[in-house]
Amino acid sequence: MFADVFFVEPWWMQLIKSLVIFLVVFNLVPITLLAERKLLGRFQARYGPNRVGPYGAMQPLADIGKLLGKQQFAPRHAQHFLYVIAPCLSVIAAAGVIALIPFGPTVDIFGTETGLYGIDVSIGILFLFALGAVSFYGLMLGGWASTNKYSFLGAMRAAAQLISYEAAQGLALVGVVITAGSLSLVDIVEAQAGMWYFIPQFVGFIIFLIAGFAESNRPPFALPEGEAEIIGGYATEYGGGRFANYYMAEYLEVVVISFLTVTLFFGGWHLPFGIDPPHWVDPIVVIVKAIFFIFFFIWIRATLPALRYDQLMSFGWKVLLPLAMLNTLVTAVLVVTLN
Amino acid sequence: MAEFFYFLCAIVAIAGAIGVVALRNPFYAVLSLVCHLFALAGLFLLLRAEFVAFAQIVVYAGAVMVLYVFTVGYVGGDDESVRPWHGPAQKGVALVFAGMLFVELCLAILGSGLKALDGEGAPYEAGFGSPGQIGELFLTTFLFAFEAASILLLIAAVGAVVLARRRGAGRVEADRMTFTEFMRPIGTGTTAEAVGTRDAGINLPAPAAEPEREQLESGRGERA
Numbered sequence: 001m002f003a004d005v006f007f008v009e010p011w012w013m014q015l016i017k018s019l020v021i022f023l024v025v026f027n028l029v030p031i032t033l034l035a036e037r038k039l040l041g042r043f044q045a046r047y048g049p050n051r052v053g054p055y056g057a058m059q060p061l062a063d064i065g066k067l068l069g070k071q072q073f074a075p076r077h078a079q080h081f082l083y084v085i086a087p088c089l090s091v092i093a094a095a096g097v098i099a100l101i102p103f104g105p106t107v108d109i110f111g112t113e114t115g116l117y118g119i120d121v122s123i124g125i126l127f128l129f130a131l132g133a134v135s136f137y138g139l140m141l142g143g144w145a146s147t148n149k150y151s152f153l154g155a156m157r158a159a160a161q162l163i164s165y166e167a168a169q170g171l172a173l174v175g176v177v178i179t180a181g182s183l184s185l186v187d188i189v190e191a192q193a194g195m196w197y198f199i200p201q202f203v204g205f206i207i208f209l210i211a212g213f214a215e216s217n218r219p220p221f222a223l224p225e226g227e228a229e230i231i232g233g234y235a236t237e238y239g240g241g242r243f244a245n246y247y248m249a250e251y252l253e254v255v256v257i258s259f260l261t262v263t264l265f266f267g268g269w270h271l272p273f274g275i276d277p278p279h280w281v282d283p284i285v286v287i288v289k290a291i292f293f294i295f296f297f298i299w300i301r302a303t304l305p306a307l308r309y310d311q312l313m314s315f316g317w318k319v320l321l322p323l324a325m326l327n328t329l330v331t332a333v334l335v336v337t338l339n
Numbered sequence: 340m341a342e343f344f345y346f347l348c349a350i351v352a353i354a355g356a357i358g359v360v361a362l363r364n365p366f367y368a369v370l371s372l373v374c375h376l377f378a379l380a381g382l383f384l385l386l387r388a389e390f391v392a393f394a395q396i397v398v399y400a401g402a403v404m405v406l407y408v409f410t411v412g413y414v415g416g417d418d419e420s421v422r423p424w425h426g427p428a429q430k431g432v433a434l435v436f437a438g439m440l441f442v443e444l445c446l447a448i449l450g451s452g453l454k455a456l457d458g459e460g461a462p463y464e465a466g467f468g469s470p471g472q473i474g475e476l477f478l479t480t481f482l483f484a485f486e487a488a489s490i491l492l493l494i495a496a497v498g499a500v501v502l503a504r505r506r507g508a509g510r511v512e513a514d515r516m517t518f519t520e521f522m523r524p525i526g527t528g529t530t531a532e533a534v535g536t537r538d539a540g541i542n543l544p545a546p547a548a549e550p551e552r553e554q555l556e557s558g559r560g561e562r563a
Contacts, residue, residue, distance in 0.1 A: 123470060126397060129397045130396040130397055133396055133405075141370075144366065152412070155412075156413075163405055
């Protein structure tokens with residue numbers, strides 16, 4: 001049915017590996033949550049959470065337990081079906097990307113050929129942007145269905161921000177695609193064996209990272225949730241488990257964008273200086289690199305002040321997008337002349 | 340398996356299409372169009388055209404429908420429905436066009452003699468529908484059509500920008516920003532402003548609502 005999906009392994013191996021990949025990446029979410037609160041504390045010269053468990057390590061469990069234990073409520077005028085389904089869409093869109101992240105090449109596990117990735121689609125990067133479209137509906141429907149002006153304004157902001165920066169992000173990735181000659185993420189990683197793409201595609205890397213910050217709706221791009229102006233944005237009317245869903249989607253997005261940055265620009269499972277470890281090290285390499293970028297996300301959040309909304313839009317359309325186009329053009333010319 | 344997915348997608352696609360016409364609330368009508376587009380993408384996947392399927396989702400569901408949702412979200416209230424205009428002339432015109440469309444579809448479907456029903460369908464070749472092959476076709480066989488379409492879209496984009504400019508002619512300068520202004524925005528309470536050494540607060544940009552709409556319109560041109 002799906003013509004260009006290469007399944008090298010039997011069905012039971014697919015089940016096992018999808019479970020393992022999902023659980024490993026998903027468990028980075030509470031770790032990110034804790035790391036952010038601890039690190040933000042340190043950045044701001046305080047301790048951060050230190051009451052629950054040793055060094056406050058059980059804080060995410062306490063948070064999640066509290067959120068899930070709360071009463072589920074909805075505003076009386078809310079469009080109930082959409083109100084319930086919107087946070088789920090957000091999580092689905094963020095979690096769907098996990099399937100595409102390559103953790104290693106095809107290896108031999110106890111005599112079974114296994115690709116260390118969820119799926120290897122021939123149109124991998126388009127898949128990413130299709131999921132971006134779904135995440136738009138998650139935010140937009142949530143804000144609209146709450147029937148609250150603040151929610152609606154937040155949703156409009158979130159959606160406008162998402163599509164503005166998605167355009168720049170897409171064009172930034174075109175450079176990578178041209179250089180690698182493939183849309184498949186596994187092929188892109190394999191093409192980086194000689195040189196990681198953040199060197200030839202440095203501009204693309206910067207644009208991708210900035211757009212990534214914007215897409216995860218986090219400071220300094222946290223306008224959709226601008227507490228000072230529009231209360232909580234699209235999540236204003238959400239509480240308990242549904243709010244936890246939005247919250248989780250945001251952190252999952254951070255984790256996923258870190259993994260994508262590693263995959264697209266930092267050589268995936270490759271190590272520098274021609275070090276070639278055995279294959280079981282590959283996933284660890286990817287995860288360690290991704291954790292560095294998760295730290296980077298938190299660092300940026302602690303460092304930069306938020307943009308004003310019109311600055312955000314001008315920056316996206318008038319700086320990032322033309323820069324991304326220029327990058328694409330230069331890359332195309334260089335690839336044609338050098339080959 | 341393929342049959343199951345085919346009927347699933349086909350039913351959702353038809354239900355979505357009916358929903359677009361039948362639903363009274365414009366927001367839900369737009370949403371059912373989105374469902375329809377996703378189901379169509381599923382059908383493309385079944386035809387092994389992954390590129391087309393995902394381009395469909397990215398371009399239509401992700402860009403075009405986003406603008407529909409924006410517009411309807413701003414304009415349509417929660418329970419306000421589009422008030423149908425019951426005029427005899429409208430009904431007559433609608434019937435004529437529906438009839439013409441029906442005849443056209445009949446010609447297209449019956450004209451083939453329905454020979455394909457008994458066939459196996461087109462054979463599958465490796466690499467069919469891959470981005471590489473589609474790109475090659477665009478730049479060789481269908482070069483003229485491809486370029487004509489892109490010029491058409493460019494004209495639409497330029498037109499959108501021109502229209503937006505004309506309407507906001509009085510305050511064109513408001514949303515223009517230099518690099519130094521970006522790095523040190525006016526009116527954000529810097530020390531220099533507080534002691535009056537910097538041109539404080541005089542040239543504050545207009546409220547964000549209007550420029551935002553402009554941005555969106557020019558954005559549509561670039562993404563469509």
